[in-house]
Amino acid sequence: MIIDEDASMRETALSLLKAANIEAVAAADGEEALALSMRQWFPVLLTNRHIPVIDGIELVQRVRAIAIAPVYVIMLSADGTTTHEHEAGYCAGVDHYLPRHSLDAELIARVNTGFAAIRRRQSTATARGNGLMIIDLNSGAHTARHLIGRLHAEIALAARRRTPLTVISACIESDASPGGTLSGQTAASAALLTAVRGSIRAGLHWVARLPAVLNLYRLAIVLPESDAAEVMAVTQGIRNAFAPSQGAGASGAMQLSIGSVVLAHDGNAPTALELLGESERRRRGVGERTADEIQHVQSEAVRDTTEAQAGETAIRLE
Known part of the structure; x- marks a missing residue:
């Protein structure tokens, strides 16, 4: 379903989808779109942020509340859309942002990606290996909204309770060429996940498998309620x-790089995207903190974690 008050935009999108043999309907405002969603299930929703009657963000939330099956949401973004606006959308249930000026070039590919994601969601629940929560963006089983929404909630919880929260960015670079064997690339990704699984607390800590780039395999590791000593032990x-697999001359060598960032309770909580971005910058060696600095920040953040944990459970991804 396409939702936009601009009739020419709706007609353009409908024509593109029809040419690709994809059935679609259109709505001019949020109220009409919600009414259509009550009558039938639309696996993919393409909506503008600013639409009449019911705003795009509210529409996404309400559609997800009544949908009888998973829905993949694409939101059109205009030039100048801020990081905070993107994060609000992800937390509301947006799966992907599509620049409005890229509609002609990217619409069909993105809609097909949405269909594929829906099939995966219908056949697999949130991945859990030995109790470990894994948000998998690499396979398409999950999207940015799952990662950003959960991390946003973790930040809010840590800020309210003034408990530590650390995000680690871990990346392994395999010697296998980008066009190398699938088994070699899969082995590199699995090796990184296995190493992480053996180092963190399942049930509290969790992992996001980020999209692979060439021969780089990346994880975001989120460690709530972990002091500096535990973070260092995990690293x-x-x-x-x-x-054993690093160093010159090693067969099938894998080069590991790690960076981490600690949430500081200074009254200016970062967004989830900012926290992820900072951990990635530090993995690359830009502005990395020393162990003493990490210890200092976390010692200020901790306020009787044991009492704060009582009666509360870890946030779960819905």
């Missing part, structure tokens, strides 16, 4: 797992 555990 060292991952490094130790890869020590």
Whole structure:
């Protein structure tokens, strides 16, 4: 379903989809779109942020509340859309942002990606291996909204309770060429996940498998309620797992890089996107904090974690 008050935009999108043999309907405002959603299930929703009667963000929330099956939401973004606006959309249930000026070039590919994601969601629940929560953006089973929404909630919880929250960015670069065997690339990705699984606390800590780029395999590791000593132990555990496979001349060598960022309770909580971006910058060696600085920030953030944990459970991804 396409929702936009601009009639020419609706007609353009409908024509593109029809040419690709994809059936679609259109609505001019949020109220009409919601009424259509009550009558039937639309697996993919393409909506503008600013639409009459019911705003695009509210529409996404209400459609998800009544949908009888998973829905993949694409939101059109205009030039100048801010990071905060994107994050609000992800938290509301947006799966992907599509620049309005890229509609002609990217619409069909993005809609087909949405259909594929829906099929995966219908056949698999949130991945859990040995109790470990994994948000998998690489396979398409989950999207940015799952990662951003959950991390946003973790930030809010940590800020309210003034407990530590650390995000680690871990990346393994395999010697296998980008066009190398699938088994070699899969082995590199699995090796990184196995190393992480052996180092963190299942049931509290969780992992996001980020989209692979060429021969780089990346994870975002989220460690709520973990002090500096535990964060360092996790980091060292991952490094130790890869020590034998690194170094010049090693067969099938895998190069590991790690960076981390700690949420500071200074009254200016970062967005989820900012926290992820900072951990990635530090993985690349830009502005990395020393162990003493991490210890200092976390010691200020902790306020009787044991009492704060009582009666509360870890946030679960819905």
